[in-house]
Amino acid sequence: MNDNISEEKTENPTEHRVRKFRKKGKTRYSRELNSLFILLVGFINLWWYRDLIIFNLGKIMCNSFDFNKNDFLNENSTLLEIFISLKNIFFIFFPFLLSLLIVIIIPPILFSGIELNFKSLKFNFAKLNPFDGLKRMFSVQIIAELIKIILKLFIVSSISFWYLSISFSEILFLIKESYISALSHGCNIIFSCCFLIIFGLAPIVFLDIIWQQFNYYKKIKMTRQEIKDELREKEGNPNIKIRIRRAMKAAMRRKMISDIPTADVIITNPIHYSIALKYDERKMNAPKVIGKGIGEMAIKIQHLALKNNISIISAPSLARSLYRYSEIGQYIPSPLYKAVAEVLAWVWKVRKWKKDGGIFPEKPRNISVPSELIFTGEHKTND
Template sequence: MPERGDAERTEEATPRRRQKAREEGNVPKSRELSTAVIFLISVIFLYFYTPYLIESFSKFIKHILSKTNYIITKNSTIELFNFTFQYYLKVLIPFFALLITVGLLVNVAQFGFLVSPKALEPKWDRLNPINGLKNLFSKRSFVELLKSLFKIFVVGFVAYLIVKGKIDQILVLADSDPFSSLVFLGKLVFELCFKIGLLILLMAILDFFYQKWQYEQDLKMTKQEVKEEFKQMEGDPLIRQRIRSMQREMARKRMMEEVPKADVVITNPIHYAVALKYDANKNKAPIVVAKGQRLMALKIKEIAKEHGVFIHEDPPLARTLFSQVDIGEEIPENLYKAIAEILAIVYKMKNNNIKQ
């Protein structure tokens, strides 16, 4: 990821930013970890695979040398080429298959399975020499240089200590037979590679944690970036306002549909109107099914008149209900007595109408 200014980058990356970075192939990974694991596995594999390689190569040489009266013709050349090709194919395929498998597994272990077409797209800004110079003299490049120098020093020092411990045995190789010398040198090379491989792996693991930390730092955002992303995710302010307006309109429509079902509408003649409904089987107390002020209050009263809902004028009670009780809530206990008296009148009027 290109370096950005550190000013005010104090906010943790949002999930959207992390997802976008992953889609672009920008994930926390250490190339050194892949290299170290592949190198160490290769050394161990070759240690056990070398006897087979020697035996196979011996058979290959014997086959070539058995052609004592070899006559170069088109057919004999094709035969020799096919034999040589099959030999190298049989010998090298297991080794390269192992390397590819290990490389894939190490990468999957670092950042999971990821296929990112965007990561394959050409980055033309990398061809800009000015950007190249900036990256060359950046803080990250300086850190990478220090890491490389440290690794060279440590690996060289460890190799020196291993060889120094074997110096006496190396000096007497001149008096040994060639086979013993080759065996000794082979074991020494394996010991060097194995111990250096373990050391490189340890440094690569530390580098992986450093890369994860650096990745998190690179992903951090400014407060302004967080706001801009929120706006993009939420949409245009005008659209959000339109959606909220539509939601309010739908809520008003549903509220008005409840007015005809109300038992009573309590009003402050012009300013407030609150519709109440009481169902003794469902609620402990009457609930507010609709409320409004000014034009909305007039609309509630109009619908109530059309459907024969009782309208009771009580300005103080109407104001209290409007300010203290939301739609769908039960009235508070301190209003039980006042509402009960009103409902008693309503039920009495309904009974009289039914008798008539």
């Protein structure tokens, strides 16, 4: 047990483990990279639509400051104007909001294969444990996240303060410009500041990508014991499989025992092998094996045959071949048709003797089995 705990994770992860991590939402995708994408796409959209945004905002401002006494006193009219203004603002920024929504959802799924997983929303009392919470608070990952946040705040505040300080005179002179010119000039100042902030955050994103790659592969690596356990889990527990096979064999034996009384003949070795055959010329294309066994099962089949007055014939070669090359519930192999036909002909004669009496039919001797189906091996179990 201690060896398994102290065993180092030195093996590359399997596909199953990778998929398992993805289902839990754990990937090597950097959230800082996604944040940078959002900032970049937002900046590009604002820059691309800046003229349209400025024109429409200017139009809204003009309409907002153009008061009409009757409209001002009419409450319904005022609410309508506010609704119209909000609607216009929404339509102005709709392409911007749509692009942001796309860049928030698509990149994590596209680049990391994150799958929608609602298990994380499930309430878990273990998460309320204060001791576990303290462990997470002082973990390496939380400390790294704290350092990233501090660095980002420092870079954003430093760049913003520096750029706004050198642009302070321009900002003051905006009040002397027309409102369209002031909006345009002010947007250029904001865009330039945003561009510098995005450029300043790029090194943090690059370092975070490297950290996420390292941390992800460190977590996902496996020990040799984990690989063995996963392989065992994938293939199924051997003990369970053995129990299932035993249960299936027991069920098949019970079914076979229940079918023995319907057999037409039992072909024996005479002791080691017993094969139960059934043939209905109206329903079957060929004789069918409804039961077979060796050792104790063979003797049990013979006892059932005697109890139910079923004919028994000793044909060692034929019994061994039928046991080896046929399955319960299936037709006998075609090369054995001739040999089995001799046995069934004798069975029908026995039935006629039981009905009409007379001389007991002589059992067929020297039943020939094709050389390719001759089986001489001895079995000691019923597997």
